[in-house]
Amino acid sequence: MALKSCHDRNVTHRDVKPENMVICFEDQDTGRCLKGSPSGDEKFTTKMRIIDFGSAIDKFTMKHLYGSVGPSRAEQTSEYTPPEALLNATWYQGPTSTILKYDMWSVGVVMLELILGSPNVFQINALTRVLLDQHLEGWNEGLKELAYKLRSFMELCILIPGSSSKHHRVGGTNNRGGFSPASWKCSEEFFSHQIKSRDPLKLGFPNVWAMRLVRQLLIWDPEDRLSVDDALRHPYFQPPP
Template sequence: AELLRTAGGHLGRYVESFEVAGGSELWLVFRDEGASLHSLMYEAAGGPREGGLKVLQPSRWWLAMRRRHDGHETVLDLVRQTLLALAAVHARNVTHRDVKPENLLAVFHPCGAPTYRQCAHLRLIDFGSALDHHSAYHHYGDVGPSAAEQTVEYAPPEAVFGSLWPGRPVAKRTTPYDVWSAGVVWAEMVLGTPHVFQVGGRTRALLDARLGLAKRGLGAEERRRLFLLRGMMELCIYPPLPAPR
């Protein structure tokens, strides 16, 4: 709470907290900081629907932004503000660990000529996965904190694949973790898809056949990580091998 009270203008603003259900639940109250970057970038195909399956596509906001001659300035400004938010967090030796469009809220306001130009004020929210430097190095040992609270698509390779090398220490979740995630968000804003490292259906079918994934009985999460690894490799990104003890 102290971090969110004092860390500057690019973090979600904490208001108060209170307990309910006889003290068994703690509720935190924050200010309304606008719409998430995810909701700005994507919309349901065919318009909003209540219930049922929704197929997301790039939103009219994203398409208009990318078609404008100065649209790249909007992207760069959002990235700049994301980095300012992370700088405020990292200055207090805290790693957010879940930087993604859903956790970046933006409010738009007019900012001069041309008249259509809208400037955003961005804030980083949701510190449920955050970790301070002392805890990362002294409370978790070589295993590190649980990966259950991270979003795989935005996590760095060493965090996603580090557990594949038994007996070697997992890379600590420190500030470079957030910088990687910010880079993925940047790529997503440029590409207009949350599947920055996605491989096509043909590649997935070939991997299934050649590696015998079905015969090995790999679960959905393991297959997801394997396809993510292949997507990274197509961009010449390879998970670093942890250093030996």
Template sequence: MQRKKSSAEAEFFTEYGDANRYKIQEVIGKGSYGVVCSAIDLYTRQRVAIKKIRNIFEHVSDAARILREIKLLRLLRHPDIVEIRHIMLPPSRKDFKDIYVVFELMESDLHQVINANDDFTKEHYQFFLYQLLRALKYIHTANVYHRDLKPKNILANSNCKLKICDFGLARVAFNDSPTTVFWTDYVATRWYRAPELCGSFFSNYTPAIDVWSIGCIFAELLTGKPLFPGKNVVHQLDLMTDLLGTPSMDTISRVRNEKARRYLSGMRKKEPVPFSQKFPGADPLALKLLEKLLAFDPKDRPTAEEALRDPYFKGLARVEREPSCQPIRKVEFDFEHKRMSKEEIKELIFREILEYHPQLLNSYIDGTEKTTFLYPSAVDQFKKQFSHLEESGGNGPSVPMERKHSSLPRNTFKCISVILHIKVLPP
């Protein structure tokens, strides 16, 4: 006989039971972390992306990365940064392995957009770079370094909207730390890695590493192909110096890695290639800014805020729609500085999930939460839906597939004017 629900439990179920809220449509991405499906939010009628991250506690380092990303995306709310809409409540506080994170759905990423389009206008380039720098200003004023900016980590829509995602490698630099920060696990994609990081997984660096990455991405937009596709560290430095010329001895002396420093010191003298020659037909103002973003020496690169004041953005930039962020409090990232057990990191991730369930969060904080209660949630239903989609090759059983383009639809993308671009920005 089924136990009759108490009124408190019934109310609990109504408010927090997500089982009927989302209608899964199709698999749109797979990776080592799990799978991403598109879905309809039946409450708002909006399309969303639901990311199932499986076995998150198998390795504590992976769990810490997931915690870091969901925490940063909650704290960094900005129109040019992807938004977490919701995180499913697991059925048990103590016994869960997977989490389901609901993101706003974007149509593509910048890597696919670059590959599928060869007819961008000068207005496209300007608007793309503006959004990226505007996001970077916000991220850096929060004292966060993204550390893995590349076209695949920038989501895109057919209205030319871009949003930065994937903060799993990001780090927060706190005010009581030196301005030059040391981290030992920098493993971001080599092609977009600043020269001061080449050949070293133990390096000192500043937010200028992200500015360099944005410069590489902008150059890739202009030409349709990566600017510095190095096969290894030495090749990477060769490609950089082939374009930018040999750096000065003063600049080389500040490259931390001894082997990279020795290699640059012994390199034959190279003269810089004029950017007008490397990027024929590009807007001269765009190239002048690009040269600053790609300064070999990090101290010569502008901040994102300074770059937004560049003459290239005249008529588009407006300081009132380029917000800064309050620096993130150190207490939010205490876990980064101590050795955490699996159970401790699980508790922190559960606490982060509760940020999307305010009433339960209050109970958790004031100690009235019942830890033995099994929360009504969508997890069991989603397990079945995700399993079915994975087994059936990614096609939903009842909803027709709507994702027809692996990149932005060219006919939509092509005809958008700069007036429309400006309208999609927040007031």
């Protein structure tokens, strides 16, 4: 609901992550957070709030703060940054409804982080890194890290628009022994298995609705990504019949 409050005002937070989420014991009379732990006679409601709006953008800040230059990548937390902001320096020039989807990607990353128990949601194993490095010789470290992240996206079925969601093949045959970097079916079962295999507890998603919600948040094209209102209407948040 905190993010909905932002988006209803056309504010893109741009830094949704666990460090910027705080638990608030909200006084039912004043609406303010209580200082410290509540006592037995205080009436309060436990809520989560989003803090740190230092990277947030809206029409006012775009006009009076950033101007024609726009917000920089230095103000982003790369682990929670969606593809459009990673690859396109002018991503913020699109429609407001699309710009707001930046935060929805971050929410999907946070959900995966809670399931995996690690902030390193997008990572590749050592063998894959070695094989990729054969093709990245001479690239600078920044481009290499971007290539690793894009590979990790593909492993979680986060595909570039136009790629098949059922069967995605990358690279084909190369000159180093015919190695194909990726070939798999991007089904719900595959995605669920990927997350379960990376979960130290081997539990994965609690139910199919959680899995589907995350998949719909981590879509490459922001226009196809869930909005905050779409997400709140998702079956995952609905009470059981």
